[in-house]
Amino acid sequence: MVTMRDVAERANVSIATVSFVLNGTKRVAPETRARIEAAIEELDYKRNVVARALASSHTRILALLHPCREAWPNATGNRFVMSAANGARERGYDFVLWPLNDDEQMSHLLAGGLVDGVLLMEVQLRDPRVDRLIASGLPFALIGRTEDEELPYVDMDFATTIDQAVEHLRSFGHRRMALVTLRMKDPAGNEPGWITRVKSAYLDAMAALGEPATVITVEGSSAGGREAARLLSEDFPEATAVILVNERASAGLIKGSRALGRTVPDDLSVISAATSAELGEMIEPSLTVMAAPAGQLGRLGVNALIDQLEGAQDAPPHVLIPCTLVPGQSVGPAPIRQ
Amino acid sequence: MVTMRDVAERANVSIATVSFVLNGTKRVAPETRARIEAAIEELDYKRNVVARALASSHTRILALLHPCREAWPNATGNRFVMSAANGARERGYDFVLWPLNDDEQMSHLLAGGLVDGVLLMEVQLRDPRVDRLIASGLPFALIGRTEDEELPYVDMDFATTIDQAVEHLRSFGHRRMALVTLRMKDPAGNEPGWITRVKSAYLDAMAALGEPATVITVEGSSAGGREAARLLSEDFPEATAVILVNERASAGLIKGSRALGRTVPDDLSVISAATSAELGEMIEPSLTVMAAPAGQLGRLGVNALIDQLEGAQDAPPHVLIPCTLVPGQSVGPAPIRQ
Structure with missing residues (x-):
């Protein structure tokens, strides 16, 4: 199997430099990056997420938790999800949807070491999942708000x-x-x-x-x-x-x-x-x-999470965006009632 | 950190027996299982999916690949997904949705060692994703059919x-x-x-x-x-x-x-x-x-995949299920046309 060492030798750089490029953890000169990418290509080097996770303790995978109901998501919920997925991809993260029914599944996810961070939707006022996430230390972001509005959130206004x-x-x-x-x-x-x-x-x-x-x-x-x-x-x-x-x-x-x-x-x-x-x-x-504003909120949510992971966050977001009026034919003048 | 060995010692069983219980890979006497579960509880042992994956080369995670479009899934597609997710859970597997836009993301998934198997929907007649999956050796099941109907599938009739x-x-x-x-x-x-x-x-x-x-x-x-x-x-x-x-x-x-x-x-x-x-x-x-028959097909698809993973498959499935007529008010007698 081709290893990161083989790539480093072929590109004539250190293993650390290869790792910086693969994991996006540090800026590397464009010319060096190109040489490393060429070596990866030539050697057909495949990164193994599991091995990498063990080495770096990061998987670069984000999970969106959602309830596992047959009726979910509706058209609007789906727009949140897809815009968040696309936003994650643009910043170099994999994004998975993690259907979650009960507390046991939550334990499994938190103990797993599988994801770097979690995005939560359909947040309840008193949300036991938020308490679990805080206790676990796993980074998370909310699309929605609990009673405690000190926690970072992005939400509809x-x-x-x-x-x-x-x-x-x-x-x-x-x-x-x-x-x-x-x-x-x-x-x-x-x-x-x-x-x-x-x-x-x-x-x-x-x-x-x-x-x-x-x-x-x-x-x-x-x-x-x-x-x-x-x-x-x-x-x-x-x-x-x-x-x-x-x-x-x-x-x-x-x-x-x-x-x-x-x-x-x-x-x-x-x-x-x-x-x-x-x-x-x-x-x-x-x-x-x-x-x-489903597309906007999905992106803001995933960006808040990634900023937190990458230490790029100036201040935790507290963002509210209202809906936009789109007139149809279901509103007319008020009838006179006797 | 509490290890599997600690659990085995506390429960007075072999590490292998703990592993059987944790991974559901072999039947264990109820009394022994109860002892192991008590030990896990007392020691607050948390399984680490990544560590486990490296040890067993299995993650017990299944992924459903789906195109990352904002318009996906529709109500019917969503029913497929949720019934598959529930079916996986009942058999002790985690189930994630993996939005997939391009070939690069497919490479990442296949090289990652992250999932034990893949479920594919919206199968095309000549589907490059199926070719990639066959070449990779990663177990997969299809909800839908390619031109080559020799491959196992479950599909609408x-x-x-x-x-x-x-x-x-x-x-x-x-x-x-x-x-x-x-x-x-x-x-x-x-x-x-x-x-x-x-x-x-x-x-x-x-x-x-x-x-x-x-x-x-x-x-x-x-x-x-x-x-x-x-x-x-x-x-x-x-x-x-x-x-x-x-x-x-x-x-x-x-x-x-x-x-x-x-x-x-x-x-x-x-x-x-x-x-x-x-x-x-x-x-x-x-x-x-x-x-x-979205609920049925989602379950059949995930069961076919798990049977394959567990070697419990008698013969690869070739299953077709027709839709069911639900009369509404949009069909009436044919008008006479001149």
Whole structure:
């Protein structure tokens, strides 16, 4: 087997210099680098990640932890993942998705010595995974926030997003607006932080408007969307608009409203937040969406992690990016209600 | 650091027996296993995957290779992935998704010694990745087929699926049926095998019916679906039904047809194959779908790989499973055309 020593001899450099080039750990003069790369090519030298990991205690592999549900990721979640993967690749890291169901699998990952760092999504307010990561000493970055906002994060700016959605609906004359979001099976406090933050931004906005607030939570599915339409007509029939933060329920909400005799947008305006224009286009009528900054956040998250690994971080990031309004055909003038 | 030897001494067994329990490589009496697990607990022994890999030359990690596109996976592809991940976990393997863009990344994976085996999806008829895997000697399994059907595979039974779709449409009186499928940027021959197999099953079915055939290929998006509606009305206006095998174009096809004055199913029946009932429900009207056996195939694929790794394989699998018809509201009686 060709070794790093063979490469060093052929290129007439030290083994350390070969290692600098292979692991990107130190700058090497372009001409020297070219000579080493030529030697690697000529000798058909293959790096063995396992051997290298033992030698350097680095694998240059990053893992994105995600729950192993058949329904994950949705279209928007997937955009986070792929932009993070591409960002890692550009900086010379391998990037794997690590489906994670339970605590045992987490132990396995942390004890494994396999990855240099971890990216966490769908962060809960009180997230036991974050506690485990802190205790383990393995570098990590969050896309999302816990209650403890001292920890570095990149996240959607839910407060600004909800404010802009409310503002858009107000510009069409709406005042009575309901929020439809995701119902979690987890006990309260263990829900993803975004659910809590969306709800409180909505409640604040309604309070500022002096209007009553109604929060409806349903499962993320067509059936959930139809349930939301029913609950809406029973509990808050005077609402003329809905802010929806539950991507998978969007089609069901429109269809369910229609089945109850309320067409969108004539009788009910709908704005779907934290989703994608692509999904909005699939629905009839095309949804007005607040498109998630998924590509930006995926990249920022992975860059924060790599900066931390490479000691290149000036200060840990605390970055919030709002969604972007993409008008469709699901928002219209508020109807006059008697 | 606590070693495997420490665990063996505390449990009063051989190192080999500890290894059998840790790696699941051999049955160990329950009482002995319990003693070893207690020792692991007491000593807080952590397995190090990298060290273990060097000792055993096995990592018990499997990788699913997939193209690193922002649009991947779709809902159906995701179901494949998650069922494979769950299947791997049940047999004691870690399972990672390895986004793969180019040949260099493939080299890195193959040279790395990091994974015990690889699962490949979106297999092309002539797939350079399969050639690389064969040359590398790394065990792999295919979900999909190359031209060379001698290689083990599990795959959708496209011929039976298309025949059943045609049969369903015929039972509603349709005879003129178009096929709408996916346009690939890859040069011909390098396209995913399913595209070729779907097309040839459709052409055979139309020949058997003595009816003309029209194949329309568009990109997988709402815009692609609208383009299909336009091409259909221009090139094959006498068609009363469409067999669609392009999940992401489904909403655009329905909306585009409506914009051209053809409502589904009154003027045009649509059956969407190799997708999910969940996606069908999102569309208005709800699509009649042939639901992909994604969960079954994901599990069969990962089991075939693990059987191969463990020498438990009687014969390499050649398994085909057709889609299942889930009636919606997008298929109706054939209109009488003048």
